[in-house]
Amino acid sequence: MIRALARWILALALGAIGIVHxxxxxxxRVVVPDWATKATRLDKxxxxxASGAAEVALAVGLLALPKERRRIGVATAAFFVAVLPGNVHQWRTHRSTPGLDTEARRFGRLFFQPLLVLWALWAxxxxxxPAVRPWRRSR
Structure with a gap:
C-alpha cells in the first residue's frame, strides 16, 4: 500500500514537472550544460x-504498466542519475529555474537527487x- 502510494506520488510529480518543461x-535551458549540446548534437x-517527454513517459509507465514497474523504476532511477550533471551545472552557474531560485534550493536539490533514485527503486x-508457515493451519 505504501509503495503504491509512493509510486503514484512519484508519477504525479514526474508528470507535472515534465509538463512544465x-x-x-x-x-x-540554464540547466543544460554546453557540453550536453555537443554530446547530443541537440540544442538546449x-x-x-526531450527530458520533459522522458519524465512524462516515465510517469505514465509507472501508472499504466504494472507488469513493467520494476524496469520502469530502474529507468526512472537512471534518469535521475542522468540529469544530475545538469543540476550541478545549474548550482555552479548560480542560474534560477522555476522553484529553484535561491542558492540554498539549488544546492539542496543536489542532496535530494540520490533520494529520488532510491525512491524510484524502492517504490x-x-x-x-508473505512467508508460508506450513506448521500453521488455516481456519
Missing part, C-alpha cells in the same frame, strides 16, 4: 523538451511475498 522551455531547447520493488 513543455510550457516553460526557456526557463530550463530540444534537450529540455517499484516487487511486493514482498
Amino acid at each position: 513543455f510550457v516553460s522551455t526557456r526557463g530550463f 531547447d530540444a534537450i529540455v523538451i 517499484t520493488a516487487p511486493d514482498p511475498v
Whole structure:
C-alpha cells in the first residue's frame, strides 16, 4: 500500500514537472550544460523538451504498466542519475529555474537527487511475498 502510494506520488510529480518543461522551455535551458549540446548534437531547447517527454513517459509507465514497474523504476532511477550533471551545472552557474531560485534550493536539490533514485527503486520493488508457515493451519 505504501509503495503504491509512493509510486503514484512519484508519477504525479514526474508528470507535472515534465509538463512544465513543455510550457516553460526557456526557463530550463540554464540547466543544460554546453557540453550536453555537443554530446547530443541537440540544442538546449530540444534537450529540455526531450527530458520533459522522458519524465512524462516515465510517469505514465509507472501508472499504466504494472507488469513493467520494476524496469520502469530502474529507468526512472537512471534518469535521475542522468540529469544530475545538469543540476550541478545549474548550482555552479548560480542560474534560477522555476522553484529553484535561491542558492540554498539549488544546492539542496543536489542532496535530494540520490533520494529520488532510491525512491524510484524502492517504490517499484516487487511486493514482498508473505512467508508460508506450513506448521500453521488455516481456519
